[in-house]
Amino acid sequence: xxxxxxxxxxxxxxxxxxxxxxxxxxxxxxxxxxxxxxxxxxxxxxxxxxxxxxxxxxxxxxxxxxxxxxxxxxxxxxxxxxxxxxxxxxxxxxxxxxxxxxxxxxxxxxxxxxxxxxxxxxxxxxxxxxxxxxxxxxxxxxxxxxxxxxxxxxxxxxxxxxxxxxxxxxxxxxxxxxxxxxxxxxxxxxxxxxxxxxxxxxxxxxxxxxxxxxxxxxxxxxxxxxxxxxxxxxxxxxxxxxxxxxxxxxxxxxxxxxxxxxxxxxxxxxxxxxxxxxxxxxxxxxxxxxxxxxxxxx
Amino acid sequence: xxxxxxxxxxxxxxxxxxxxxxxxxxxxxxxxxxxxxxxxxxxxxxxxxxxxxxxxxxxxxxxxxxxxxxxxxxxxxxxxxxxxxxxxxxxxxxxxxxxxxxxxxxxxxxxxxxxxxxxxxxxxxxxxxxxxxxxxxxxxxxxxxxxxxxxxxxxxxxxxxxxxxxxxxxxxxxxxxxxxxxxxxxxxxxxxxxxxxxxxxxxxxxxxxxxxxxxxxxxxxxxxxxxxxxxxxxxxxxxxxxxxxxxxxxxxxxxxxxxxxxxxxxxxxxxxxxxxxxxxxxxxxxxxxxxxxxxxxxxxxxxxxxxxxxxxxxxxxxxxxxxxxxxxxxxxxxxxxxxxxxxxxxxxxxxxxxxxxxxxxxxxxxxxxxxxxxxxxxxxxxxxxxxxxxxxxxxxxxxxxxxxxxxxxxxxxxxxxxxxxxxxxxxxxxxxxxxxxxxxxxxxxxxxxxxxxxxxxxxxxxxxxxx
Numbered sequence: 001x002x003x004x005x006x007x008x009x010x011x012x013x014x015x016x017x018x019x020x021x022x023x024x025x026x027x028x029x030x031x032x033x034x035x036x037x038x039x040x041x042x043x044x045x046x047x048x049x050x051x052x053x054x055x056x057x058x059x060x061x062x063x064x065x066x067x068x069x070x071x072x073x074x075x076x077x078x079x080x081x082x083x084x085x086x087x088x089x090x091x092x093x094x095x096x097x098x099x100x101x102x103x104x105x106x107x108x109x110x111x112x113x114x115x116x117x118x119x120x121x122x123x124x125x126x127x128x129x130x131x132x133x134x135x136x137x138x139x140x141x142x143x144x145x146x147x148x149x150x151x152x153x154x155x156x157x158x159x160x161x162x163x164x165x166x167x168x169x170x171x172x173x174x175x176x177x178x179x180x181x182x183x184x185x186x187x188x189x190x191x192x193x194x195x196x197x198x199x200x201x202x203x204x205x206x207x208x209x210x211x212x213x214x215x216x217x218x219x220x221x222x223x224x225x226x227x228x229x230x231x232x233x234x235x236x237x238x239x240x241x242x243x244x245x246x247x248x249x250x251x252x253x254x255x256x257x258x259x260x261x262x263x264x265x266x267x268x269x270x271x272x273x274x275x276x277x278x279x280x281x282x283x284x285x286x287x288x289x290x291x292x293x294x295x296x297x298x
Numbered sequence: 299x300x301x302x303x304x305x306x307x308x309x310x311x312x313x314x315x316x317x318x319x320x321x322x323x324x325x326x327x328x329x330x331x332x333x334x335x336x337x338x339x340x341x342x343x344x345x346x347x348x349x350x351x352x353x354x355x356x357x358x359x360x361x362x363x364x365x366x367x368x369x370x371x372x373x374x375x376x377x378x379x380x381x382x383x384x385x386x387x388x389x390x391x392x393x394x395x396x397x398x399x400x401x402x403x404x405x406x407x408x409x410x411x412x413x414x415x416x417x418x419x420x421x422x423x424x425x426x427x428x429x430x431x432x433x434x435x436x437x438x439x440x441x442x443x444x445x446x447x448x449x450x451x452x453x454x455x456x457x458x459x460x461x462x463x464x465x466x467x468x469x470x471x472x473x474x475x476x477x478x479x480x481x482x483x484x485x486x487x488x489x490x491x492x493x494x495x496x497x498x499x500x501x502x503x504x505x506x507x508x509x510x511x512x513x514x515x516x517x518x519x520x521x522x523x524x525x526x527x528x529x530x531x532x533x534x535x536x537x538x539x540x541x542x543x544x545x546x547x548x549x550x551x552x553x554x555x556x557x558x559x560x561x562x563x564x565x566x567x568x569x570x571x572x573x574x575x576x577x578x579x580x581x582x583x584x585x586x587x588x589x590x591x592x593x594x595x596x597x598x599x600x601x602x603x604x605x606x607x608x609x610x611x612x613x614x615x616x617x618x619x620x621x622x623x624x625x626x627x628x629x630x631x632x633x634x635x636x637x638x639x640x641x642x643x644x645x646x647x648x649x650x651x652x653x654x655x656x657x658x659x660x661x662x663x664x665x666x667x668x669x670x671x672x673x674x675x676x677x678x679x680x681x682x683x684x685x686x687x688x689x690x691x692x693x694x695x696x697x698x699x700x701x702x703x704x705x706x707x708x709x710x711x712x713x714x715x716x717x718x719x720x721x722x723x724x725x726x727x728x729x730x731x732x733x734x735x736x737x738x739x740x741x742x743x744x745x746x747x748x749x750x751x752x753x754x755x756x757x758x759x760x761x762x763x764x765x
Contacts (some may be wrong), residue, residue, distance in 0.1 A: 006562060009558045009562075010558060011556055013552075013554035013555050013558060013589075014555070016554065017552060017555075018556070054534075117393065117653075124613065125580070125584075131588065136590070139591075140558070140590070140591065141588060141589050141590035141591075143588055211676045216551055216553070216581070217549065217550070217551075217553070217577060217580075217581045219577060221551040222551055226551060256552065257552065257554075257555040258554075260552075260555040260556070260558070260559045260560055261562065261575050266544075266559070267519065267545065267547075269550075269552075270547050292324055
């Protein structure tokens with residue numbers, strides 16, 4: 001078993017990884033709460049935006065413009081999907097709505113493969129100015145991009161929670177999460193609220209895609225499927241609590257990296273999100289059963 | 299209560315479904331990676347099929363003559379075509395088509411300059427997506443429908459494993475770029491490259507010359523890792539240097555933790571040797587650089603896929619003299635030999651489909667086509683499967699201009715004809731030959747190399763491969 005000092009650097013790297021999982025997880029939960037859709041295309045949308053950024057930078061366009069396009073692309077493509085497919089699928093089973101977003105995933109995945117095919121060796125990458133500079137923790141250099149990734153998760157969690165609690169739009173979203181029909185009957189502009197949720201979720205996908213392209217790598221497969229860890233975090237929070245999603249994402253990132261130096265477990269560390277999600281769901285399920293029985297006996 | 303009861307099973311069902319979908323996606327992703335890999339294979343990981351330089355054909359190369367690729371300069375071949383075939387991986391994240399496309403460019407050049415005794419070459423290229431059924435079917439199609447008389451340019455993650463027996467039964471001797479073990483361990487496949495195992499041997503061998511206290515060998519976690527690691531392990535053990543084998547899932551999504559682990563394992567006097575495709579190697583190296591721990595080990599090494607100018611440019615000057623990469627083919631940048639000039643000229647005139655330009659992939663395609671043309675030119679009489687493949691097997695001590703050694707096919711139980719290599723290192727955005735990194739034989743401490751040399755001997759140096 002490695003010593004504590006050997007684990008220290010992995011806590012730092014795990015926090016950075018968990019931060020970006022949190023960023024995606026929060027976006028997924030917000031959209032689910034407002035529309036009932038589990039948006040599996042989150043990663044692919046971010047990846048496509050990141051590739052557009054790469055293409056624009058290669059074309060010598062200003063970096064800042066490329067970043068804005070990446071973020072806006074996420075918002076616009078998600079909004080378009082939500083406006084076209086949201087209403088007809090609104091009455092369908094949640095599973096159907098989730099699987100429908102896989103269609104968008106595959107379309108974007110195919111488009112990336114078509115537009116940016118493997119070149120036989122050339123490596124594509126995006127670098128942000130925040131990669132230069134930072135500070136040292138536990139003998140490791142932490143750059144500003146990693147810190148931004150972590151902070152963005154915190155800020156979005158707090159900001160989104162406040163938005164849902166204190167704004168009219170947020171209240172409408174929470175109401176829709178409880179009962180879409182009754183909310184519509186009360187005069188809430190359901191379509192407009194949903195549009196805001198789709199657009200906001202897409203913006204988060206764009207931000208996450210840009211950060212992950214820098215922090216992980218600019219690869220369609222990697223970026224598209226990195227959302228799985230975020231999904232696990234969202235599931236642990238039962239697709240409801242933004243705060244729990246954030247904490248779960250951080251825990252997944254840290255546990256994942258802490259397993260790295262343990263020789264017997266290191267090859268299984270990619271299972272971390274699934275194992276933690278399964279344990280959490282089983283615990284929640286058992287806990288609720290016990291609570292229900294206790295109430296019935298009382 | 300009723301409402302809660304209605305919602306709970308629905309949420310539970312959704313949760314189970316999502317975990318299942320996630321698992322499937324992860325599985326697909328993992329499969330895709332492990333199969334690929336690649337070039338940049340993702341899994342290719344295991345492929346040592348090298349990568350491409352970002353350089354483009356120089357203008358002087360374009361000006362060089364392509365007439366020397368045929369016996370009748372400027373006279374197009376009009377005879378009965380000689381059908382040849384090749385199977386290459388071409389899938390998301392992994393494409394080896396530059397190799398077959400460069401071979402096709404060479405054949406186009408030959409056809410425009412007299413062909414083979416007046417016969418043009420017709421080259422059928424089949425692409426596959428790491429699907430054994432598809433690969434087996436393509437081999438049959440080449441033989442039964444296209445009636446090919448020779449197979450050249452095969453570069454696939456699993457093709458050698460799938461088709462080896464079939465080719466043997468049909469009497470074909472393949473000239474290929476090897477990845478799977480069967481590309482090297484069977485009597486009817488001979489590669490122009492060294493493949494992941496022997497290229498990793500080369501990287502470890504060079505690292506050992508720097509006298510590290512320990513070696514950490516990390517590669518993509520795909521099928522075949524034990525086979526590849528056996529070579530580096532034999533070399534390190536013979537040198538009395540402890541070695542640790544790691545296998546990392548690809549694509550690498552947690553490069554920071556991987557880099558930290560490698561550096562921790564190696565220690566300040568140790569060496570880290572990687573066997574990954576360029577994208578995955580780059581993210582690990584960049585992670586080490588960002589974490590400022592690249593200097594916490596004595597040296598870093600890598601097998602051939604890392605030999606790209608693009609990687610050298612991406613890494614920057616911090617890695618000058620710190621990072622050493624095995625190179626299976628003659629580095630094109632400083633070389634002005636006739637073969638290298640012809641290669642550049644063909645690439646410029648006929649190689650529009652070669653997306654990566656100058657680099658190891660196109661060098662391999664050039665060399666394989668060059669060898670096939672030499673074999674065809676030696677055929678007397680009709681071009682049949684029997685005559686062509688006998689000519690291929692008879693290739694002996696051929697100067698390719700692209701390898702350290704002369705290349706031989708021969709009647710051996712296994713083929714590792716390229717077993718002498720270079721070592722290059724980044725130098726301000728370019729890969730240059732490292733100090734003492736000229737042609738060096740891969741050590742016969744690797745039992746496979748020893749077995750091959752016991753059968754085939756040691757090939758003489760190729761005098762045409764240097765400028």
